[in-house]
Amino acid sequence: MRYCIIGGSAAGTSACEMIRGIDKKADITLITDEKFALYSRCLLSYLLAGSINEDKLKFKEKDFFERNKIEALLGVRVEKIDSKKRELGLSNKKKVTFDRLLIATGARPKEMGIPGEDKKGVFALRTIEDARGILNRSNKGVKRVAILGGGLIGMRDAYALGHKGFDIKVIVKSGQILSQMMEKEGAEIIEAHIKKFGVDVMKGLAATEILGKDEVSGIILDNGNKLDCELVIVGKGVAPNIELAKDIGLATKEGIIADDYLAASQDGIWTAGDVCEAKDLVTGEKTVNALWPCAVEQGRVAALNMAGKKTKYEGSQSMNSLDLFGLSTISIGVTKPKGAGYEILTSKTENSYKRLVIKGDILWGMTLVGKVENAGVYGILIRNKINISDYKKILLRDDFNYAKILPLIKKEAQKFCKPEFQDILLTY
Amino acid sequence: MTDKKQKKGVKIFCDITKCLGCKACELACAVEHSKAKELALSIKEKPTPKKRRKVSGVEDKIMSFGCQHCEEAPCVAACMSSAMYKDPVTGETKHDKDKCVGCWMCIMVCPFSAIIQDVTDKVAMKCDLCPDNEDYACVAACPTNALFSGTPEEFKRRVEEKSSPAALKRTKIKSGV
Ligand SMILES: Cc1cc2nc3c(=O)[nH]c(=O)nc-3n(C[C@H](O)[C@H](O)[C@H](O)COP(=O)(O)OP(=O)(O)OC[C@H]3O[C@@H](n4cnc5c(N)ncnc54)[C@H](O)[C@@H]3O)c2cc1C
Ligand code: SF4
Numbered sequence A: 001m002r003y004c005i006i007g008g009s010a011a012g013t014s015a016c017e018m019i020r021g022i023d024k025k026a027d028i029t030l031i032t033d034e035k036f037a038l039y040s041r042c043l044l045s046y047l048l049a050g051s052i053n054e055d056k057l058k059f060k061e062k063d064f065f066e067r068n069k070i071e072a073l074l075g076v077r078v079e080k081i082d083s084k085k086r087e088l089g090l091s092n093k094k095k096v097t098f099d100r101l102l103i104a105t106g107a108r109p110k111e112m113g114i115p116g117e118d119k120k121g122v123f124a125l126r127t128i129e130d131a132r133g134i135l136n137r138s139n140k141g142v143k144r145v146a147i148l149g150g151g152l153i154g155m156r157d158a159y160a161l162g163h164k165g166f167d168i169k170v171i172v173k174s175g176q177i178l179s180q181m182m183e184k185e186g187a188e189i190i191e192a193h194i195k196k197f198g199v200d201v202m203k204g205l206a207a208t209e210i211l212g213k214d215e216v217s218g219i220i221l222d223n224g225n226k227l228d229c230e231l232v233i234v235g236k237g238v239a240p241n242i243e244l245a246k247d248i249g250l251a252t253k254e255g256i257i258a259d260d261y262l263a264a265s266q267d268g269i270w271t272a273g274d275v276c277e278a279k280d281l282v283t284g285e286k287t288v289n290a291l292w293p294c295a296v297e298q299g300r301v302a303a304l305n306m307a308g309k310k311t312k313y314e315g316s317q318s319m320n321s322l323d324l325f326g327l328s329t330i331s332i333g334v335t336k337p338k339g340a341g342y343e344i345l346t347s348k349t350e351n352s353y354k355r356l357v358i359k360g361d362i363l364w365g366m367t368l369v370g371k372v373e374n375a376g377v378y379g380i381l382i383r384n385k386i387n388i389s390d391y392k393k394i395l396l397r398d399d400f401n402y403a404k405i406l407p408l409i410k411k412e413a414q415k416f417c418k419p420e421f422q423d424i425l426l427t428y
Numbered sequence B: 001m002t003d004k005k006q007k008k009g010v011k012i013f014c015d016i017t018k019c020l021g022c023k024a025c026e027l028a029c030a031v032e033h034s035k036a037k038e039l040a041l042s043i044k045e046k047p048t049p050k051k052r053r054k055v056s057g058v059e060d061k062i063m064s065f066g067c068q069h070c071e072e073a074p075c076v077a078a079c080m081s082s083a084m085y086k087d088p089v090t091g092e093t094k095h096d097k098d099k100c101v102g103c104w105m106c107i108m109v110c111p112f113s114a115i116i117q118d119v120t121d122k123v124a125m126k127c128d129l130c131p132d133n134e135d136y137a138c139v140a141a142c143p144t145n146a147l148f149s150g151t152p153e154e155f156k157r158r159v160e161e162k163s164s165p166a167a168l169k170r171t172k173i174k175s176g177v
């Protein structure tokens, strides 16, 4: 059996490892257009901040490909899929054939679509090359940085460079930062906190042009004002790399549509990771949950199915974690509900904020700012749709932790099959 | 390192029927993870040594809990720097402080409130099964034998034996019921 995997990041590598675990004799080829392999994208902002070096970016051992007997084509792009001939056309003019294919091409930063975006000193942060570029530039007399977009990546960039002492302006069109991740109230706490560290958020504004001759010298805002800066980072979110799939007529929406087994809409092709649109556990709808752990898990499940071990994908859970200058935030599930029938409970202390989204005695989502150590406990309540009707006050309390929900776990023990849950229940 | 610690699948369990909530385990854990490893000296340390076990009320009962070293550990799957990993021999969920960047993805997915933020070094912290100690500090400190170190099977056997008719009779006689 010949397996091909396009994309060598979280989803692609976890798939390779799983296929090799099942099928010792298979031919496995992984093709990725990045030369620097096996690094964790999520760590790039830590590289920018100077808290780690390039060695620490690696999430697998150096000999990962050899050990798993994977033919890795690094720095090679797949330009075309021929689904009839079962063949991939590569940028090095070679062709490789496959019996089973995984498309794990991930996502790329969205562009702003404004004049001047091609000037030197304008970056997005997605790859090691981007990070090196930003680091290089920031060592060349940069003082002021404009970050376009107040999403997760924008905020991580802001932290990384703010941490190094640059003067940071974050430009956000909406009335708050992190608008995908949380409600306004939590976002305002974070905004006030990062301001103390030199990160200034300018809301209700967007850049309309990037100024400078060859190199960035500033930006024009949609209120007509000019902002001087030597470095611009675009953080407008990501778009899944679905072009290859579209070309051969696979069903796509935002990402490549995957069924419950992560198969794409044509035989012999699967998909996983940031490019994959699969079931969301909480809403039941198909979504792209562009998260590292989701990509790893989807890679694993897709691989099981590719290698003939039929395995249902349980679904992904939308969640995120962020730490900015010592203030931690975690949100899970539905944090900004649309429609009626939701009950919102909040609690606030001097150094923490908690917001729960409840509907019909079920916890749908939550946001924690400041005190996050019990986030995963809320997570299992959300994931398993546990009835929390008598526990709403307890969930809000400051001393909430795993022990507090043990009675709920006992009541719905059939939902918690993993042995660790059962072991704890033995004496309760 | 003792052989005992090379055994597969060992973790710390709490018999909730026996836990009094005295927090001796919490204290022993903090001391074990201090520099001095001795109570009198460790309390003066800055930052104050942190415990990795928690004692907390469960309705009218009390339990002591910490990392369950889950077989399919969510924290390992979530960790983007491979700082959380599985020991291939013992199955223990281990944490490499040097690799950790303090992103708290592990906290986001741990169902058991088992991970603590070390805010000084900005790294995650959790039960490491006392690598520098022949014993498990919390188990050794527990005055009621509520804490137990062993494999899940061993714990199950202990619980079953305790609730067998013969054992129940023994306890009743002892407590004078
Ligand atoms: C700065 C930053 C911070 C992040 N922080 C977090 C975090 O804290 N937590 C979290 O959960 N997630 C985080 N993420 C998101 C996380 O990195 C992604 O969810 C994850 O990398 C997705 O993995 P993937 O394998 O699906 O795709 P990708 O990592 O996007 O990899 C896809 C690979 O395929 C290659 N490729 C694409 N098309 C082709 C082609 N035609 N031919 C050959 N190769 C191709 C790409 O070059 C790339 O190497 C962060 C991302 C960034 C950029
Ligand atoms: S830290 Fe939590 S998720 Fe990880 S092994 Fe321990 S109990 Fe399981």
Ligand code: SF4
Residues within 6 Å of the ligand: B078, B079, B080, B081, B082, B083, B084, B095, B099, B100, B101, B102, B103, B104, B105, B106, B107, B123, B124
């Ligand atoms: S905090 Fe450390 S151990 Fe936890 S997921 Fe992040 S890097 Fe891994």
